[in-house]
Amino acid sequence: MIDFRNLHADRVPGRYNAEKAPHKAVLLLAIIKLYENKKINLEKIMFKDMYLLETYKDIWKCLDYKKLGPISLPLFHLKTDGFYKIHFKVEKPFSPKGSLKKLLDQAERAEFNDEFVEILSNEVLRKKEIEEILTGGHFTTKEISKVNAKLRLLDKSFEYEKILNDYPSKSFETKFVKDQSKEYTKVRSGSFRRMILKFYNSTCAICRVSIIVEDISVIDAAHILPFSEFCNDDPRNGIALCKNHHWLFDNGGISISPEYRIKISNNIAKETPEGVLSQYFRKKITLPNDKILYPAKEALEWHNFRWNFI
Ligand SMILES: [Zn+2]
Structure with a gap:
């Protein structure tokens, strides 16, 4: 019979806060x-x-x-x-x-x-x-x-994730009204992250790298329309990116065309060693299996315009 109360666990005094390893x-x-x-x-x-x-x-x-x-x-x-x-x-x-x-x-x-x-x-x-x-x-x-x-x-x-999962069946809206409650702040980012990592198989949409360090995925769930401005957790406003590509995306080094092809800023490309970024130029990003979850074209167009990728 399984016994939830008496799990076999290490008891090294001082190593764990309680009696047994958690x-x-x-x-x-x-x-x-x-x-x-x-x-x-x-x-x-x-x-x-x-x-x-x-x-x-x-x-x-x-x-x-x-x-x-x-x-x-x-x-x-x-x-x-x-x-x-x-x-x-x-x-x-x-x-x-x-x-x-x-x-x-x-x-x-x-x-x-x-x-x-x-x-x-x-x-x-x-x-x-x-x-x-x-x-x-x-x-x-x-x-x-x-x-x-x-x-x-x-x-x-x-529960919040269920709500987010329903969005792709409706038309895409850019701006959401921010829920000011403290609880929402604690809850929402985890829901958005799990959902985006699931849709992109925990893999960077640009370099296709999936890194797990110390048992945690270090891939980020990035917002296309910045959350601070749009409060938009619609899965179609999300994309999985590694830390490097997330930073470049948020700071105008990289953008993605509405046809899902990678755009690279000339200024940034000049600053990076030959080929490091240019190898992705015009390549298609990795997309979710289900078309309905693809990044919203409106969000990508906004990002192109915001960072002068015409
Ligand atoms: Zn990457």
């Missing part, structure tokens, strides 16, 4: 929240799933640790607590010691066991198990209230 508890809470918001497949858990990585990171960030605890550790070790079975590609798997890449080299998915699926599918049991996880010695009292607040915000953030 990694497994955070991962289980992330899985439960994703299930409740229909963002996880109950048959299999994919280790590189962006929702899983982002939600785990989000919960972890509310704890009082300087560094994010890598997700690869609990993903690998939770199998010993009976929550799921991992299908390994290798005969003798070793602990990935904090590297998602190493974990993915050995295995890429796990199958939930029936008992866990039964608990996840039952609202009363889910609530009870969240309580058990929270009070199982992985968090301090102060952290428990922070995690509870974070779980509520996550629900709101998934």
Whole structure:
């Protein structure tokens, strides 16, 4: 029988704020929240799933640790607590010691066991198990209230994401009215980021690079019409970019034509080593699978005009 209260976890005094290491508890809470918001497949858990990585990171960030605890550790070790079975590609798997890449080299998915699926599918049991996880010695009292607040915000953030997902079925509007509530500020950027990373497969639309460092995607969800001016979180106002290309896009070094071809500023190209930027000139960006999610032409035209790309 699986036991949410007594997860096997490290107890190195002084290393963790509470009695036990919080990694497994955070991962289980992330899985439960994703299930409740229909963002996880109950048959299999994919280790590189962006929702899983982002939600785990989000919960972890509310704890009082300087560094994010890598997700690869609990993903690998939770199998010993009976929550799921991992299908390994290798005969003798070793602990990935904090590297998602190493974990993915050995295995890429796990199958939930029936008992866990039964608990996840039952609202009363889910609530009870969240309580058990929270009070199982992985968090301090102060952290428990922070995690509870974070779980509520996550629900709101998934609700906001549903609203954003409906926009592409309507005509594109450039400017939104800003919701002034504090909660909205906390909720919205996570929703927009998850959505854009999902549509672009966590890959920069310009250089096609997907980088995961310390188990987190370092690709950004960029706004075409700047959020500070337009407050527009419509997925068609978003594009996934790496840090370099995001900066260049926001500062007029790069733009994208309404036909989705890359434009490069002469001034910036002159300042960069031969070929670094010019290799992308007039190339088509990577686009989402679904045409309805392509960047809005109105937003791209505005960006071209704003930065004098005619
Ligand atoms: Zn890039």
